[in-house]
Amino acid sequence: MLTLKTPLKNIPKILPKYHKILDKLELRTVEDLLSYFPFRYDDFSQTAEISPKYLNQTVTIEGTVTKTKSARIPRRKMTITEITIEDDSEIPLKAVWFNQPFILESLREGTRARLSGKLALRGKTLQMSNPSWEKADRETTNTGCLVPVYGETAGLTSKWIRWQLKPLLETAKQMEDAIPYDIRQRLNLYDIYTALVQIHFPESREKLLRAQKRFAFQEMFLVQLRTLQIKARWEKNPALQIRFDEKLIQGFVKNLPFKLTDAQRKASFEILKDLEKPTPMNRLLNGDVGSGKTIVAAIASLQAASSGFQTAIMAPTEVLARQHFESFCKIFENYAINISLLTNSYKLISTAQESGNKNLEIENYSRNVINTSRPELLETINNGTIQITIGTHAIIQKDVQFKNLALIIIDEQHRFGVAQRAYLQQETMDVRDGQKKTIPHLLTMTATPIPRTLAIAMFGSLELSILDEMPKNRKEIVTKIIPAKIRQEAYDFIRQQIQAGRQAFVILPLVEDSKALTELKAATSEHQRLSAEIFPDLRLGLLHGKLKSKEKEEVMQKFKDGGFDILVATSVVEVGIDIPNASVIVIEDADRFGLSQLHQFRGRVGRGEHQSYCLLFTNSNTEKALERLQAMEDTSDGFEISQKDLELRGPGQFFGLVQSGLPDIAMEHLSNIKLIKFARAEAQTILTTDPGLQKHPLIVQALQKFQEKIHLE
Ligand code: ADP
Ligand code: MG
Numbered sequence: 001m002l003t004l005k006t007p008l009k010n011i012p013k014i015l016p017k018y019h020k021i022l023d024k025l026e027l028r029t030v031e032d033l034l035s036y037f038p039f040r041y042d043d044f045s046q047t048a049e050i051s052p053k054y055l056n057q058t059v060t061i062e063g064t065v066t067k068t069k070s071a072r073i074p075r076r077k078m079t080i081t082e083i084t085i086e087d088d089s090e091i092p093l094k095a096v097w098f099n100q101p102f103i104l105e106s107l108r109e110g111t112r113a114r115l116s117g118k119l120a121l122r123g124k125t126l127q128m129s130n131p132s133w134e135k136a137d138r139e140t141t142n143t144g145c146l147v148p149v150y151g152e153t154a155g156l157t158s159k160w161i162r163w164q165l166k167p168l169l170e171t172a173k174q175m176e177d178a179i180p181y182d183i184r185q186r187l188n189l190y191d192i193y194t195a196l197v198q199i200h201f202p203e204s205r206e207k208l209l210r211a212q213k214r215f216a217f218q219e220m221f222l223v224q225l226r227t228l229q230i231k232a233r234w235e236k237n238p239a240l241q242i243r244f245d246e247k248l249i250q251g252f253v254k255n256l257p258f259k260l261t262d263a264q265r266k267a268s269f270e271i272l273k274d275l276e277k278p279t280p281m282n283r284l285l286n287g288d289v290g291s292g293k294t295i296v297a298a299i300a301s302l303q304a305a306s307s308g309f310q311t312a313i314m315a316p317t318e319v320l321a322r323q324h325f326e327s328f329c330k331i332f333e334n335y336a337i338n339i340s341l342l343t344n345s346y347k348l349i350s351t352a353q354e355s356g357n358k359n360l361e362i363e364n365y366s367r368n369v370i371n372t373s374r375p376e377l378l379e380t381i382n383n384g385t386i387q388i389t390i391g392t393h394a395i396i397q398k399d400v401q402f403k404n405l406a407l408i409i410i411d412e413q414h415r416f417g418v419a420q421r422a423y424l425q426q427e428t429m430d431v432r433d434g435q436k437k438t439i440p441h442l443l444t445m446t447a448t449p450i451p452r453t454l455a456i457a458m459f460g461s462l463e464l465s466i467l468d469e470m471p472k473n474r475k476e477i478v479t480k481i482i483p484a485k486i487r488q489e490a491y492d493f494i495r496q497q498i499q500a501g502r503q504a505f506v507i508l509p510l511v512e513d514s515k516a517l518t519e520l521k522a523a524t525s526e527h528q529r530l531s532a533e534i535f536p537d538l539r540l541g542l543l544h545g546k547l548k549s550k551e552k553e554e555v556m557q558k559f560k561d562g563g564f565d566i567l568v569a570t571s572v573v574e575v576g577i578d579i580p581n582a583s584v585i586v587i588e589d590a591d592r593f594g595l596s597q598l599h600q601f602r603g604r605v606g607r608g609e610h611q612s613y614c615l616l617f618t619n620s621n622t623e624k625a626l627e628r629l630q631a632m633e634d635t636s637d638g639f640e641i642s643q644k645d646l647e648l649r650g651p652g653q654f655f656g657l658v659q660s661g662l663p664d665i666a667m668e669h670l671s672n673i674k675l676i677k678f679a680r681a682e683a684q685t686i687l688t689t690d691p692g693l694q695k696h697p698l699i700v701q702a703l704q705k706f707q708e709k710i711h712l713e
Contacts, residue, residue, distance in 0.1 A: 002171050004031040014164060021155050030171050033164065034196055037215075038148030041202065042132070044116035045145050049089045050126060060116040060144045062136050063087035065109055070101045083107055085115065093119075094127045103133070112136035116143035132159075141166060146202045165200055172196045178702035179218055183682050190214045213675070220679035222706045225699065227422045228680075228687055231282075234429065237439040239280035240406040242307045244272045251361065252302055255334070256295070258471065264292050267465035268299045271443060274463065275303060275407070281441035282425065286450055287467025288638035289603030290474065293445045294324070296467075297409050298331045300443060305337050305387040306360055309406035312431075312440075313390045316412060317549070318343045319556050319577050324411065325350070325390045329367050332388075335360045340377055342391040342400070345553070347377045349386065382434075393424070396431045405433035408440045412447075423707070447603075448596060449638035451646050454673055468639055477606040479614040479633045481590075481626065490615050491534050494584050498538060498565045502583040502610060506530065506568045507601055509592045526588070527568045535566060543569040571597070580608025590616035590632075591625035595645040598629075599638055 002011075007029055009019050027033050048059040067084040081097045081104060095115055097103055107113050117131030134142045141147075141162050150158045177184070177192040184191060190198065195214040202208035249272065253260060260268070267285060274281035287293050301311035313328075315321040325341040329350045332339065337360060341348040350369045352362065372380075380386045384403035389395060396408065408428050412421070421444065429439050455464055482490045494504050508526055523544040531540045541564035543555045556577050559567045571593070585605045590598060598616070606612035616629050631644050686696065693700050 002030060002168070004029065004034070004171055004174055006030045006171075008033060011164075013167075018156065018160075021153060025153065025156070030168050031175075033161075033168060034172055034175075034200075036150065036161070037199055038150050038158075040149045041208070042116070042147045042149060044132065044143050044147050045204075047144060050085075050087050050091045050093045051089055052091075052121070052126065054119045055121060055126075056118065058116070058118050060114055061085070061087060061093065062112065062114045062144075063093070065107050065111045065113060066092070068104050068107065068109055070104055085113065091126060094122070094125050095131050095133070096127065096129050098130065106135060107133065114140070114143040116147070139166075141201070146205070146208060148200055148202075162200075169197055169200065176698050178698045179214075179221065180686075180696070180699075183221075187217065187678060187682075189217060217675055217679055218702075220676050221683055222699075222703055223422070224676075224680045224683035225687065225693075226703060226706070228683055229691075230422050230426050232687070232691065234280060234282060234425065234439075237280055237429065237437075238278050239438050239441055240307075240309060240404070240435065241278050242275040242304055242309060242406060242441075244276050245303065245306050248306050248360065249299060249303065252299065252335075258473070260295070261292065261467070261469045261471055263287070263467045263469040264296055267467060268296050270463070270465050271296065271300050272303055275300065275441055280439050281443065281463070283443050283463040283465060284455075285443060285445045285465045285467065286455065287445070287447070288449050288470070289447050289600065290470065290607065291467035292471055293411070293447075293467065294327055295331065296465075297411070297443065297445065298328060300407060300409065301328075301388050302332070302335070302337070302360070304407045305335075307406070309404050310381075310384070310386070310402050310434075311388045311407040311409065312395055312402070312405055313388065313409045314393045314395060314411065315390070316392070317553065317577075318345055318392060319553050319560075320411070321391050322346060323578055328388060328390065329369070333367060334362055336362050337388060338380075338386045339388045339390065340381065340386045342374075342377055342381075342389055342395055344392075344394075345550070347372050347374055349377065349380065396428060401432045401434065403434045405431060405435070405440050406438075407443065409443045409445065411445045448600070449642045451639065451643045454646060454676075475606065475611055476636055477602055477612045477614050479602065479616065479636075481616045481618060481629050481633060483621075484619050487617065490586070490617070493613075493615075494566070494586070495535070495538075497584050497613075501581070503559065503562070503564070503579060503581050504566045504584040504586065505579075505582060505601075505604055506566060506586045507588065508568065508570050509589045523568065523570045530566070530568060538565040540564060541567045543567060545570055571601075578607050579604070581610070582607075583610045583612045584615065585613070586615045586617060588617050589619065590629055591618045591620040591622075594649055595628065595631060595641050596638075598632055599641045602632070602636075603638075 008014055008022055008027060011030075014022075022028070025036070027036055043058065044060045046057070046059050048054045048057075048061055050061050050063065063085040064087075065083050066086050069082045070079060072079050079099050079101045081101050083095050083104075084092050085095060086092050093115070095117075112135065113133055114136050115128055115131040115133050117128035120127050120129065132142045132147060134140075142159055148158065148162060150161045152158060172193045175192050175196070179189065179192075183189070189195075190210055195211040198207045198211035199215065202211065249268075267287075271281070271283060271285075274283060285293055285296060297313065301313070304311045313324060315324055321343050322341060325339065325346075325348065328339050332352070336352045338352060339350045348369055349372055350367050352367060378400060381389055382401050382403060389400075393410070408431065410424065425442060428442050431440060433440050452466070497504060506526070508523055523542060527540060527542040541555050541559055543552060547555070555567070558564060560577060560579055562581065582605050585601055587593065587598060587601055593601075602614040605614065614632070616632060618625065618629065620626070628648065631641065635641060686693070686699070690696060
């Protein structure tokens with residue numbers, strides 16, 4: 001009998017040539033395939049007769065094949081397959097496919113068939129190009145309904161997945177539901193079986209939405225359960241109390257080359273107050289790119305150092321870690337604080353003289369940076385010589401043993417979603433901080449402005465500091481939508497900027513649903529096109545997700561050092577690094593990005609003294625797309641943009657679920673944060689009566705799976 005655990009390899013209908021591809025997608029059992037969700041749907045539900053009145057609409061027609069033809073075009077290495085089909089209207093419709101001659105084995109003359117696609121006019125003939133099709137005596141799977149489209153990889157088509165999945169749906173009846181019955185009743189949620197059937201083969205938009213709502217709820221419910229569990233554990237621990245030394249901090253702030261914004265002042269004060277408490281801080285510092293989070297982090301670590309305690313600062317990449325190291329050395333130029341940088345590539349110590357001065361302040365002292373070895377660096381961390389250690393997130397995981405670590409700062413640059421953040425928090429409890437009883441205070445800095453309403457719903461129990469004010473000296477980044485017809489002017493403009501000594505980014509969207517182009521190909525071919533046709537005399541670098549992380553860092557570093565004029569990068573690549581000399585960022589197919597993401601990219605420029613520009617290239621003419629992009633031209637306020645994004649796309653993107661491969665589609669459709677509040681309330685109720693979840697083994701199982709899926713790299 002077929003069960004959820006049956007290996008896909010044992011299913012005779014799945015031919016051996018597919019085993020490897022399935023394996024690569026980590027689809028091994030029936031259950032895996034059932035949990036492989038579509039990422040979008042083609043709406044072929046409108047049935048119509050063949051008629052010019054449906055011109056340019058996507059419809060499904062049914063008729064009899066009256067003519068067939070297949071021709072090879074050797075010159076273009078291509079086969080064109082053509083059929084003519086007629087229904088009661090007696091108007092012939094021509095359908096054309098490229099390189100799919102096998103279609104004629106199924107669609108012979110006299111066969112009744114359904115075709116779904118866009119109706120076009122070629123000369124005087126109605127035509128569909130590359131329509132989805134199936135024989136009319138089949139159940140509607142590829143035509144005539146909402147047709148699921150799956151993430152495709154070479155050799156595995158959506159059609160194939162649909163065909164395999166349908167007979168397996170029965171097995172979903174064996175699935176046990178992780179959401180307890182009474183919760184489903186209360187919130188009117190589909191049971192797991194119904195939800196799975198409707199997510200794969202929705203009978204209507206309404207049912208699809210309900211299925212998506214169920215899965216969205218499930219994600220949120222699990223996230224909330226985990227977050228609350230970790231929080232409960234967290235609050236049981238004491239923390240080192242760090243006295244607020246007002247004089248020291250005032251002196252430090254007074255000597256900064258700029259005046260702190262009110263928001264920075266308030267956030268710093270909130271943090272310093274937290275550090276005084278005997279319970280560990282767990283605070284999120286939420287501020288736009290460029291809002292000045294680093295200096296707030298520095299103030300907190302200065303306070304820790306003055307009490308003789310250590311601080312660890314984690315950045316998502318080596319380049320960013322190094323950037324922080326440089327900033328901190330500069331910020332603490334006149335302080336007797338030793339700072340180290342510990343990553344795979346760097347082992348640096350920046351030393352300051354012991355001044356014997358209680359205030360840590362020393363005058364006219366220049367720092368000395370030395371290269372050292374890993375064991376030596378670990379030793380200085382262990383014996384307390386180093387007060388501030390900066391690195392990637394490995395510094396709290398591996399063999400690093402601190403003497404008295406009191407504060408951990410995570411600069412996540414929106415890399416982690418909420419679920420990952422919860423696990424990271426758990427990890428910070430287990431750091432070898434050198435203290436028997438206490439755990440370190442935790443400050444997380446995120447560069448995605450999260451709308452306040454959402455933050456409160458989501459992190460109801462987390463302390464929140466918000467930097468909603470930009471330093472005064474900022475020049476506004478000029479943002480312009482560039483339609484195809486003025487592209488050349490934009491290229492000329494970029495050239496002028498480069499001639500004036502500046503540099504530029506070109507960001508390409510991730511290609512998701514095209515079989516023909518992988519991310520790599522798209523990036524490489526655009527890089528080639530720009531190098532050959534547009535900027536043959538300039539130096540262009542290329543950054544894409546297929547590079548090893550070391551190679552990525554090298555490319556970034558070379559760009560930073562001025563070795564390239566233009567950096568072409570795919571959107572999967574983190575470009576969180578400061579390139580003060582970059583003054584232009586071009587975003588290709590900007591309409592394919594969310595507003596928050598566009599805003600993140602825009603923050604890559606305008607980091608130096610130069611007037612900077614963000615050019616949003618688009619080939620779209622739809623009003624909706626242009627209106628969305630218009631918001632980018634209109635405002636540079638990250639919180640305003642994220643609020644708009646929340647209204648347009650729902651909360652999913654803020655949680656990083658997209659990156660973790662969870663069914664973000666479910667989140668995207670839900671723009672109301674009620675769902676999050678419900679999930680939180682239900683999670684809380686369960687944990688009050690059953691804190692260890694002993695009475696909920698199915699939830700424990702689901703949480704385990706959830707953890708595997710979102711594991712930190
Ligand atoms: P982010 O919030 O993106 O991490 P940073 O902390 O890197 O921002 O700050 C960006 C730049 O702004 C830095 O060069 C920093 O020195 C500067 N800066 C920070 N605060 C202020 C301020 N209050 N006034 C002027 N410049 C500031
Ligand atoms: Mg920063």
